Amino acid sequence: xxxxxxxxxxxxxxxxxxxxxxxxxxxxxxxxxxxxxxxxxxxxxxxxxxxxxxxxxxxxxxxxxxxxxxxxxxxxxxxxxxxxxxxxxxxxxxxxxxxxxxxxxxxxxxxxxxxxxxxxxxxxxxxxxxxxxxxxxxxxxxxxxxxxxxxxxxxxxxxxxxxxxxxxxxxxxxxxxxxxxxxxxxxxxxxxxxxxxxxxxxxxxxxxxxxxxxxxxxxxxxxxxxxxxxxxxxxxxxxxxxxxxxxxxxxxxxxxxxxxxxxxxxxxxxxxxxxxxxxxxxxxxxxxxxxxxxxxxxxxxxxxxxxxxxxxxxxxxxxxxxxxxxxxxxxxxxxxxxxxxxxxxxxxxxxxxxxxxxxxxxxxxxxxxxxxxxxxxxxxxxxxxxxxxxxxxxxxxxxxxxxxxxxxxxxxxxxxxxxxxxxxxxxxxxxxxxxxxxxxxxxxxxxxxxxxxxxxxxxxxxxxxxxxxxxxxxxxxxxxxxxxxxxxxxxxxxxxxxxxxxxxxxxxxxxxxxxxxxxxxxxxxxxxxxxxxxxxxxxxxxxxxxxxxxxxxxxxxxxxxxxxxxxxxxxxxxxxxxxxxxxxxxxxxxxxxxxxxxxxxxxxxxxxxxxxxxxxxxxxxxxxxxxxxxxxxxxxxxxxxxxxxxxxxxxxxxxxxxxxxxxxxxxxxxxxxxxxxxxxxxxxxxxxxxxxxxxxxxxxxxxxxxxxxxxxxxxxxx
Amino acid sequence: xxxxxxxxxxxxxxxxxxxxxxxxxxxxxxxxxxxxxxxxxxxxxxxxxxxxxxxxxxxxxxxxxxxxxxxxxxxxxxxxxxxxxxxxxxxxxxxxxxxxxxxxxxxxxxxxxxxxxxxxxxxxxxxxxxxxxxxxxxxxxxxxxxxxxxxxxxxxxxxxxxxxxxxxxxxxx
Numbered sequence: 001x002x003x004x005x006x007x008x009x010x011x012x013x014x015x016x017x018x019x020x021x022x023x024x025x026x027x028x029x030x031x032x033x034x035x036x037x038x039x040x041x042x043x044x045x046x047x048x049x050x051x052x053x054x055x056x057x058x059x060x061x062x063x064x065x066x067x068x069x070x071x072x073x074x075x076x077x078x079x080x081x082x083x084x085x086x087x088x089x090x091x092x093x094x095x096x097x098x099x100x101x102x103x104x105x106x107x108x109x110x111x112x113x114x115x116x117x118x119x120x121x122x123x124x125x126x127x128x129x130x131x132x133x134x135x136x137x138x139x140x141x142x143x144x145x146x147x148x149x150x151x152x153x154x155x156x157x158x159x160x161x162x163x164x165x166x167x168x169x170x171x172x173x174x175x176x177x178x179x180x181x182x183x184x185x186x187x188x189x190x191x192x193x194x195x196x197x198x199x200x201x202x203x204x205x206x207x208x209x210x211x212x213x214x215x216x217x218x219x220x221x222x223x224x225x226x227x228x229x230x231x232x233x234x235x236x237x238x239x240x241x242x243x244x245x246x247x248x249x250x251x252x253x254x255x256x257x258x259x260x261x262x263x264x265x266x267x268x269x270x271x272x273x274x275x276x277x278x279x280x281x282x283x284x285x286x287x288x289x290x291x292x293x294x295x296x297x298x299x300x301x302x303x304x305x306x307x308x309x310x311x312x313x314x315x316x317x318x319x320x321x322x323x324x325x326x327x328x329x330x331x332x333x334x335x336x337x338x339x340x341x342x343x344x345x346x347x348x349x350x351x352x353x354x355x356x357x358x359x360x361x362x363x364x365x366x367x368x369x370x371x372x373x374x375x376x377x378x379x380x381x382x383x384x385x386x387x388x389x390x391x392x393x394x395x396x397x398x399x400x401x402x403x404x405x406x407x408x409x410x411x412x413x414x415x416x417x418x419x420x421x422x423x424x425x426x427x428x429x430x431x432x433x434x435x436x437x438x439x440x441x442x443x444x445x446x447x448x449x450x451x452x453x454x455x456x457x458x459x460x461x462x463x464x465x466x467x468x469x470x471x472x473x474x475x476x477x478x479x480x481x482x483x484x485x486x487x488x489x490x491x492x493x494x495x496x497x498x499x500x501x502x503x504x505x506x507x508x509x510x511x512x513x514x515x516x517x518x519x520x521x522x523x524x525x526x527x528x529x530x531x532x533x534x535x536x537x538x539x540x541x542x543x544x545x546x547x548x549x550x551x552x553x554x555x556x557x558x559x560x561x562x563x564x565x566x567x568x569x570x571x572x573x574x575x576x577x578x579x580x581x582x583x584x585x586x587x588x589x590x591x592x593x594x595x596x597x598x599x600x601x602x603x604x605x606x607x608x609x610x611x612x613x614x615x616x617x618x619x620x621x622x623x624x625x626x627x628x629x630x631x632x633x634x635x636x637x638x639x640x641x642x643x644x645x646x647x648x649x650x651x652x653x654x655x656x657x658x659x660x661x662x663x664x665x666x667x668x669x670x671x672x673x674x675x676x677x678x679x680x681x682x683x684x685x686x687x688x689x690x691x692x693x694x695x696x697x698x699x700x701x702x703x704x705x706x707x708x709x710x711x712x713x714x715x716x717x718x
Numbered sequence: 719x720x721x722x723x724x725x726x727x728x729x730x731x732x733x734x735x736x737x738x739x740x741x742x743x744x745x746x747x748x749x750x751x752x753x754x755x756x757x758x759x760x761x762x763x764x765x766x767x768x769x770x771x772x773x774x775x776x777x778x779x780x781x782x783x784x785x786x787x788x789x790x791x792x793x794x795x796x797x798x799x800x801x802x803x804x805x806x807x808x809x810x811x812x813x814x815x816x817x818x819x820x821x822x823x824x825x826x827x828x829x830x831x832x833x834x835x836x837x838x839x840x841x842x843x844x845x846x847x848x849x850x851x852x853x854x855x856x857x858x859x860x861x862x863x864x865x866x867x868x869x870x871x872x873x874x875x876x877x878x879x880x881x882x883x884x885x886x887x888x889x890x891x
């Protein structure tokens with residue numbers, strides 16, 4: 001696991017470049033997919049093709065083997081990296097190859113084929129310019145798609161120092177061009193391979209993959225077994241999605257559709273007598289398909305989805321933490337970003353995944369960005385759960401009582417503390433304000449820092465003595481002939497800490513003719529889920545459903561203030577509950593502004609609310625709320641109430657529940673938050689009052705700005 | 719037809735690809751105008767279809783030696799298809815070495831029949847699916863010049879051509 005010092009150092013040395021690249025690609029992605037009328041249809045089609053392909057993988061591998069062999073090539077399915085490398089070394093040896101040229105391929109990085117060939121004395125040359133720079137600098141790649149500064153002047157001492165990007169590119173092109181035409185073997189990856197014809201798709205921009213194949217007489221394609229799809233026609237959605245999702249290009253310069261061995265003549269580039277067409281096209285083709293843990297992943301219900309990944313890097317670029325630390329912290333042996341947890345857990349093991357898995361906060365911003373709709377946060381949660389269960393038990397003395405959870409004893413103490421925050425909150429309210437005074441003492445903060453890793457620079461939440469449930473229980477409904485009836489879910493923070501926003505929500509709903517009750521209910525399970533405590537979260541989900549079910553049966557809608565809890569009900573509970581329980585709660589739950597929007601849309605009058613005329617306001621929506629498509633409702637309601645609204649567009653505030661409280665991640669959390677701060681201090685925004693929907697966001701903004709933010713529902717209450 | 723071509727040419731323009739149009743009878747002149755010498759090319763009947771014309775009367779060396787290819791600035795080949803909404807060209811890979819001629823040069827001049835412009839990527843892939851199933855063929859979907867951002871800024875002309883010019887051959891009507 002990256003320590004606070006390592007993360008700080010990475011942010012200092014690489015942070016600016018990482019931020020510029022990832023945010024540039026991410027913005028490009030939004031623009032580029034925005035141009036696609038049928039974006040969602042294409043994603044669904046791509047997802048469907050991958051689901052079917054992985055389901056039928058054994059049959060497709062058989063079919064592909066037959067096709068490639070009929071085309072005149074050879075297929076080798078390698079059990080693991082060593083097996084694959086032995087085969088490739090044999091191919092190079094039989095060809096008596098002095099030089100192998102390679103186009104970029106993550107799978108070949110995974111098996112470390114360069115090292116294997118170099119040990120045999122073969123000169124291996126990466127031809128992708130970025131990879132070549134890394135090879136020269138002798139650095140392991142940290143990225144799937146991203147540039148690096150080239151040390152050509154130091155390495156090659158050219159006559160004239162190379163300065164501009166154009167000069168550097170031209171130099172690399174010439175240098176590599178000479179090496180490519182002199183090579184015997186060309187190694188490429190394959191983004192997709194169609195089983196029906198044996199056609200492989202290679203997605204590149206520089207043209208080096210084309211040259212690697214065209215200029216050599218032995219073509220070795222290295223790919224994971226999961227790259228097989230049924231037909232050439234199935235390539236269509238991927239061709240449209242992969243460039244847009246990755247770097248924000250509508251399509252990369254070259255999509256090679258090769259049915260090897262290809263017909264291009266194998267020429268001697270020094271020959272000045274023989275016309276090109278008179279050379280023959282005698283070319284060997286070897287397709288090396290790597291298992292290396294993938295077939296076991298296929299059998300693993302939770303990791304299986306990882307195999308749908310097309311390695312576009314959208315999950316990296318859309319990730320707020322990745323935008324700050326990049327792949328050196330947020331990555332394993334080969335893969336980086338959110339989906340890397342699945343790849344590294346499946347290929348290398350839990351120990352490698354553990355090194356970076358905590359950097360996924362579960363914000364879900366990658367979910368909609370993923371062209372094949374992989375639930376990447378869920379994979380991270382499951383792997384975290386497995387890592388927890390792999391651990392030795394922490395000290396029993398603190399676990400008992402404070403952590404009444406469903407976990408085996410493995411989960412680290414810090415995770416169990418945050419996972420069981422409900423217990424802390426109950427105790428906190430029951431003994432407030434004494435609990436708040438005590439918690440704020442130096443001694444208490446030192447102990448929390450030492451034992452639980454809670455960063456002393458964070459303000460702690462102050463618990464209210466009277467909870468929202470207590471307040472509502474002591475008061476009668478203000479509505480006589482209700483239009484609708486609702487149960488307001490008393491989420492943990494609204495009930496114990498941000499009680500005022502809960503009261504405001506009750507008043508707003510009543511103003512719009514809704515009869516509201518606020519019954520006691522367990523916390524949603526968001527806290528334990530984000531610590532990877534799936535069994536505990538499931539227990540919460542079941543108890544929440546039990547508490548709310550009678551109200552739903554009674555015809556009440558469930559209204560939720562905290563977006564991360566609403567996301568639990570409508571998204572994550574699908575993983576935790578049986579289908580009918582999930583459907584019941586998901587179909588009847590509304591984020592509070594979604595609900596207000598619906599009421600206004602169905603005839604309730606905005607005049608019942610507190611309205612203004614053109615007052616300026618800045619709104620920061622919540623990450624999980626945005627993933628569910630619910631940002632627009634808040635903006636629309638605020639506008640209808642007369643506000644002039646500007647919105648932030650950062651992927652996440654950086655707080656992400658407990659994440660920003662943890663000492664190891666405090667500075668990262670503030671670095672992510674800094675992007676939000678910049679937007680909120682922009683010209684024309686800096687004087688606007690700030691409203692935000694999420695508890696974490698409110699805490700983070702409170703730490704970032706002088707202005708104290710509020711939940712937007714508080715603006716509407718009369 | 720007009721809208722397919724308009725969207726194709728609009729997309730090419732956005733990619734920085736220049737376009738000219740000509741009739742079959744004026745093709746040799748159009749090609750001559752489009753190349754920067756030294757220029758090499760692939761015999762057109764291999765890639766453009768009905769082979770009613772050749773490049774003999776142009777300054778282009780057809781079917782060059784490898785050494786001549788390496789000296790050349792411009793490579794002239796046919797394109798199998800155009801893709802309307804992307805401005806992509808589908809380049810075939812034949813025994814005539816069209817892949818080498820379109821790739822190992824700084825300027826690629828592609829000759830495309832107007833009727834081969836497909837409306838969108840869906841149609842183009844469907845067409846390729848049909849052809850590949852029949853012929854076990856290969857093709858490159860090439861969109862704009864080769865490019866890289868790996869040296870710190872976007873540069874056109876990485877390993878492949880830095881300029882692309884498309885000559886659209888209009889049907890005689």
